[in-house]
Amino acid sequence: MSTPTYAVVDPATGTTLKTYDVISDEALKDAIGRAAAAATPWGRETTLEERVAVLRRAAELHTERREELAAIIVREMGKPVQEALGEVDFSAAIYEYYCDNAAELLKDEPIRLLDGEGSALVRRTPVGLLLGIMPWNFPYYQVARFAGPNLLIGNTILLKHAPQCPESAAAMEQIFHDAGLPADAYVNIYATNEQIEWVIGDPRVQGVSLTGSGRAGAAVAAIAGRHLKKVVLELGGSDPFLVLKNDDLDAVVEAAVAARMGNGGQACNAAKRFVVLDEHYDEFLSKLAASMTAMQPGDPSSDETTLGPLSSEAAAERLESQVEQALASGARLVAGGGRDGAYFKATVLADIAPDNPAYREEFFGPVAQVYRAASEEEAVRLANDTPYGLGSYVFSSDAEQAARVADQIEAGMVFVNVVDADGVELPFGGVKGSGFGRELGRFGADEFVNKKLIRVGG
Numbered sequence: 001m002s003t004p005t006y007a008v009v010d011p012a013t014g015t016t017l018k019t020y021d022v023i024s025d026e027a028l029k030d031a032i033g034r035a036a037a038a039a040t041p042w043g044r045e046t047t048l049e050e051r052v053a054v055l056r057r058a059a060e061l062h063t064e065r066r067e068e069l070a071a072i073i074v075r076e077m078g079k080p081v082q083e084a085l086g087e088v089d090f091s092a093a094i095y096e097y098y099c100d101n102a103a104e105l106l107k108d109e110p111i112r113l114l115d116g117e118g119s120a121l122v123r124r125t126p127v128g129l130l131l132g133i134m135p136w137n138f139p140y141y142q143v144a145r146f147a148g149p150n151l152l153i154g155n156t157i158l159l160k161h162a163p164q165c166p167e168s169a170a171a172m173e174q175i176f177h178d179a180g181l182p183a184d185a186y187v188n189i190y191a192t193n194e195q196i197e198w199v200i201g202d203p204r205v206q207g208v209s210l211t212g213s214g215r216a217g218a219a220v221a222a223i224a225g226r227h228l229k230k231v232v233l234e235l236g237g238s239d240p241f242l243v244l245k246n247d248d249l250d251a252v253v254e255a256a257v258a259a260r261m262g263n264g265g266q267a268c269n270a271a272k273r274f275v276v277l278d279e280h281y282d283e284f285l286s287k288l289a290a291s292m293t294a295m296q297p298g299d300p301s302s303d304e305t306t307l308g309p310l311s312s313e314a315a316a317e318r319l320e321s322q323v324e325q326a327l328a329s330g331a332r333l334v335a336g337g338g339r340d341g342a343y344f345k346a347t348v349l350a351d352i353a354p355d356n357p358a359y360r361e362e363f364f365g366p367v368a369q370v371y372r373a374a375s376e377e378e379a380v381r382l383a384n385d386t387p388y389g390l391g392s393y394v395f396s397s398d399a400e401q402a403a404r405v406a407d408q409i410e411a412g413m414v415f416v417n418v419v420d421a422d423g424v425e426l427p428f429g430g431v432k433g434s435g436f437g438r439e440l441g442r443f444g445a446d447e448f449v450n451k452k453l454i455r456v457g458g
Contacts, residue, residue, distance in 0.1 A: 006166040009079040011076045011112070011219035011309040011342040012300055019168040023125050023190050028199070031187045035156045036129045036204035043126035045152025048106060051152055052099045052106060057179035059095035062088055062140070065175070071301075072168045073139050078309040079344065080300045083263060089145035091422075098148045098426035100444065105445045106153065117458025125450045126154035131199055133210040135160035137266045137310055143172055145428065147186065149445035151176075156185045158205070164312065179282050180254035185415065195365040196220075201227045207448045209269070214433055232437030234446050237390025237430060238362045240383035242272035242405060244282055244376060252395050253287040256368075257395055259419040261295060261346065264308055264316075265366040269391035269413065269428075272363055274370045275382045277450035285350060287337035292368060296427065309342035316342045319365040322349060334370070360387055373378045376405065384410045390430035395418060412438075 006020035023031070036121065042051075062069065068085035080086070090234040098105070111120040118205055130150055134142045140159065147157055161169035173188040191199065200223045209232040210220050224231045241259055246252055255444055259271035276284045300308030312318045317341045326349055334346030346366040352358050373379035383392060391413040396402040406414045412430035415421055422428070429438040437447055 006163045008076050008167050009164060009312065010075045011312050011315075012075075013422055014313060014341060015225055017075060019166065020190050020194055020309065023158075023195070023201065024310045025039040025195065028191060028195055030190060030203060031189055032129070032199065032202055032367070034159050034184040035187045038182055039126065039128040039154075039156045042156055042182055043128070046154070048152075049100055051100065051154065052102050052179045054176075055095045055148065055152055055418050056099045058175055058181070058385075059092040059099065061175045061179055062092035062095070065171075066092075068142065069168070069171060073165075074308075076299050076457075077136050077141065078163050078300045078435075079310045080298075080302075082305075082307045086302075087138055091140040094141070094148045094424045094440070096434075098152045101442075104151055105149075105442055111453075115402050117267055118456045120453065120455045123299055123452045123454055124153065124446075127204040127343065127448055127450050127454055128447055129204055131157050131205050132157055132159045133196065133197075133208065133212065133216075134159065134161045136164050136212045136451075137263060139165045139168040139270075140172065140450060142211055143169075145439040145444060147172075147176075149439075150448055151181065153445065153449050154409065155206075157187070158173050159186065159188050159190050160199075161188070161420060165347075166190060190222040197223055200224055200229060203227075205229065207231065209437075209448075212236075214327045222384065230448065232429075232439065233435030234390075234429060234439065235433060235435040236268040236362050236364075236435070237388040237411075237434045238272045239269055239362075239388070239391045239393065239411070240386070241393040241411070242273045242379050242383055242395065243274065243276040243284055244379065244394065244405065245277070245323055245397060245398045246280060247397045249280060249283055249287065253284060253291055255393075255395065255419045256288055257291045260368050261307065261366055262420065263294065264310055266311060266364050268434075269422075271419070272367075272369060272394050273386070274368055275379045276370060277372050277376070277379060278372055278374050281370075285370050287346070288368060288370065289348045292348055292366070293335045294435035295366075296342040297345065299338075306345065307366065310344050311342070313342045315364070316344050319344055319363065319367065322358065322361060322363055323349070323367060326352065326356055329353075329356040329358070331356055331358060354385070362388065380405055380408045384408075387433040390434035391415065 008017040065089040176186045207230040211234040217233040232398040297308045298305035315350040332351040334348040336345040392411040426440040
C-alpha cells in the first residue's frame with residue numbers, strides 16, 4: 001500500500017497550500033487507547049439527553065461556521081462554493097435529525113413471547129470504538145452520516161479522512177470538541193494505509209465504516225474479516241437513469257443533467273449511464289449534449305460557477321484516460337472531451353458496446369454514457385448489467401410502468417421521476433459491487449449497535 005501525503009492542494013491552481021504530518025505509530029497507538037477508554041464514560045455514563053445536547057450544538061456550529069467550512073472544501077477539492085455551502089447545511093441537518101429522533105431510534109423494542117411467562121425486549125446499546133475511513137468528494141457530509149448516529153448511540157470514533165482533506169478533517173474535530181464532546185470520544189488521525197491495517201486489527205476497535213473504491217473496500221473487508229469486525233461499505237456505483245414513456249422530454253433532460261453533474265459528476269450515486277427507449281433516444285441525446293456542454297468549467301470560489309475543477313489533476317488524468325480508452329474501443333464522442341489541468345469539459349459518449357471497458361467502469365466526473373433500448377425489458381436488462389448496485393433513476397409518465405420497472409432494478413436505491421431527493425431520513429447504501437450496510441435514517445442508527453435481548457422470567 002502507498003503512504004498518503006496529507007496536504008491541501010488547490011485543484012483550480014495546482015498550488016500546495018499546506019501540508020500535514022502523518023501521525024507516528026506511537027501517537028496512533030495512544031489515540032486508539034484514549035478513544036477506547038472514552039467509550040465507557042461517553043456511551044454508558046452519559047444520558048441520551050446529554051449526548052443529544054452535544055450533537056445539537058455541533059449542528060449549530062456547522063451553521064455558524066458555514067462560510068468558513070465551505071471555503072475549506074473549495075480549496076481542498078474544488079467544490080463550487082454554492083454546492084459547498086449546501087453540503088455544510090445538509091450535514092447540519094443530519095445531526096439535527098438524529099437529535100430530534102434520538103428517543104424513538106433508541107427506544108426499547110418489546111418482543112411478544114410465543115411461549116412462557118415474563119417479558120422480552122431488545123435494548124440498543126453502544127458497541128464501543130469505531131474506525132471511519134472517509135473519502136474526499138463530500139468531506140463533511142460523509143463524516144456526518146457516520147458520526148451523527150454513532151456518537152448519539154454512545155460509540156467513540158477514530159476518523160481517518162482522505163489525504164487531500166486534512167483541513168476539513170481538523171475543522172470537524174474542532175467542532176465536536178467545541179460542542180462539548182470529550183476530546184477522546186472523536187479523534188482525527190492522519191494515518192497511512194499501512195497503519196490503518198493494524199488499527200482495524202486492534203481488538204479495541206469494534207467496527208469499521210468505509211466509503212471509497214471497490215479495491216479499498218475489498219482490502220478493508222478482508223482485514224476486518226480476519227479479525228471478526230463488522231464493516232459497512234459504500235463503494236461507489238455506475239447508476240442507471242432510465243428514460244421510458246414520457247410526455248415532457250425537456251424536463252427529463254433537465255433532471256438528467258442535474259443527476260449527472262452535481263459535484264462535478266464526482267458522486268457515487270450520480271446518474272452515469274442513461275438508458276433511453278428508442279422512441280426518445282435521438283432527441284434525448286441531442287438535448288443532453290447541448291445542456292451538458294453549456295456548463296462551462298469555472299472558478300469554484302465564484303457564486304456563478306456550477307462546474308468546478310475535478311478534485312485533482314490526477315483525477316482529471318484518470319478520467320481522460322478512461323474516455324480515450326472508451327473511444328479507442330469503439331465509443332462515439334457526441335460532445336465535449338478534453339481537460340485543462342484539473343478542469344474537465346462536460347462530455348457525452350454513445351455507442352458503447354458490452355466489450356468496451358467503459359461499459360462496466362465507473363466514470364467519476366462530468367461524463368455521461370447514453371445507451372439505446374428497444375423495449376422496457378431491454379432497458380431493465382441494460383440497467384442491471386453492471387457490477388454495481390448503488391442508486392438508480394426511473395423516469396416515466398406511466399405510473400404503472402415506473403412502479404413495475406422500479407421493482408426490477410437491482411440497486412439499493414431507486415428514485416422515480418425525481419433527482420436530488422436524498423434526505424436525512426432516507427437510507428443510503430447499495431448491493432452487489434456497491435457494498436453493503438446502510439447510512440442515514442433509522443437504518444443508519446442500526447448498524448453499529450448491540451441489539452441486546454433482555455428476557456425476564458415470570
